[in-house]
Amino acid sequence: MDVRKVRIVRRHDERPNIMYVEIEKWLLDIGDVLEFDLFMAEGKLTEKTLLLSKHIPINSDIKIEIDSRHAIYVRQSDLEAYNIFVDKIAQAVARNEHIPVIKKAAIIYRQASVILDEMFENPEELENVPKTKKVVNTFVNTIFSDTHAIESMIKITAYDYYTHTHSINVCIYSLSLGSYLELNSITLQELGMSALLHDLGKSRVDPKITNKKGRLTEDEFDEMKHHPLYGHTIALKIGIRDNRILDGIRHHHEKLDGSGYPDGLMGNSITLFARIIAVCDVFDALSTQRSYKERMSSYDTLLLMKKTMQHHLDMVLVDSFIKMQQHSDALTAL
Template structure:
């Protein structure tokens, strides 16, 4: 299977992965043949991309680092928590705890974690899907740093609740489809303090988790907020969440900004690694991140196009690919698979939409 932008989807294509609503119900099941009616429905849901099964992606399996059902339950939970807080109901910490425990258990049972994270979220569900992704990515870093199980759960709580203060920000600012005005930016910055004020009322939430959520917009060079802390003045949880929050935000479509590809987001994290982010933690993160996710179409320096079918753990910029177009741009009649780790004269130039 492979990922296709919704504007490139045509009738007759086969859906490669189940599509869920934010309530956790299956909207369209894997294997269904897409019709114009289904495509229009997906467009109306502001769905940007879907997985499809076709000849060029034959036999390519795309696995997330956590079970899809676990992800859906976590998104449902944070969605409900945010809805409750907007109407001044109490935070359902037990539900959050159950969701994080499930994520931690799955990641601890996965010995060789490589992140191949492409979430089929719509623009409208960005906030809570983002919270789940940040939790998953943060726990991956924590595991790589040798955190014990209890510390991983505290980190997961901080990460999934890092944006909880946005429930106190007006919707017209949160969902504004263009750049925020200076005054609106200042209001938005209050979400970290608002979040801390919510979390401090719950004794079950550790001080480490609360502070991690409060400081996740601080930056190593002191340019962040709310306090302008520098370096080690910023808690370790917050330094982890700063990286994963940025990565997922950059690689996600939002109401005012289109996503960038994982390789470009990685370039940014590396370039800013000694200014905004803890460079050592950035390196840990990148050791578990696929630069070119499985199912991605890439252009090679040979001018051929290929689809990524697997990744090499220790050389993430040199995956195994399947050639699908020749140098003239024509689809090939026979597929050839190349391990770029063994063909050092062939390089990936860019990710492309097919």
């Protein structure tokens, strides 16, 4: 039997207590031979069906099936093999101008996810800074090298809210908004660093609070409000000295009317980085799925921000964010 002609295999993975991890399906191409099985969800969300066995090349039929699915999974035990797969193709894809930018963006997103996982486990590791710079520089270089990069990056932002994916999403939105505002590449790199690290202080907050499936109590929220200060302290410890980066980390929860935290800054006392990150932070938090609420559409999120947050957020930046989104949608339609 010619394995190249094998089509979709319909059977359930029946081994008990198997855990699955969603992967970036944009990275999978015709001809790829994987060292791990691919799964899809059918029926109950907890049930996974084998889509493709490892060592069998992805053919056109399987590629169509992958693209038509909301999500594709691997076993959690195969996650390391998947990360190796991503690392192998990352450099070649980044250098190849014929590779769709959506795939480049997905690879960068994946690499950022791995780095943030490591960073939240060991937040004071000095190697975090060069690793973070590498990811942010790749984001920025991709933005400057392809006119469709921004909408591709926005397209892959995750819908489920977790600290790590949220940090990457806020970084992407901040870089997209900064690019729309025509900030230069050096400023964008610094903005990206600040945005990617803006929630690093949550690594010092009790996981029972950060992972709570529901609204926080008043005491829990008071503890959560310390995370900008924690993040500022960690950033200093790992050698970050740029004041703009540090300020974005410390002040992304300040509000124009002075009711924010940790320092109660008002108006123009809140720097550009902090104001940009604040807008992107609120947008992503409202437009992603939470355990206790449904995600809002982009339109409803922006409308809520415009109607109810005039005294909290910089409305000039909110308007620019709206125009940036509209520009991105227009490019996608071309």
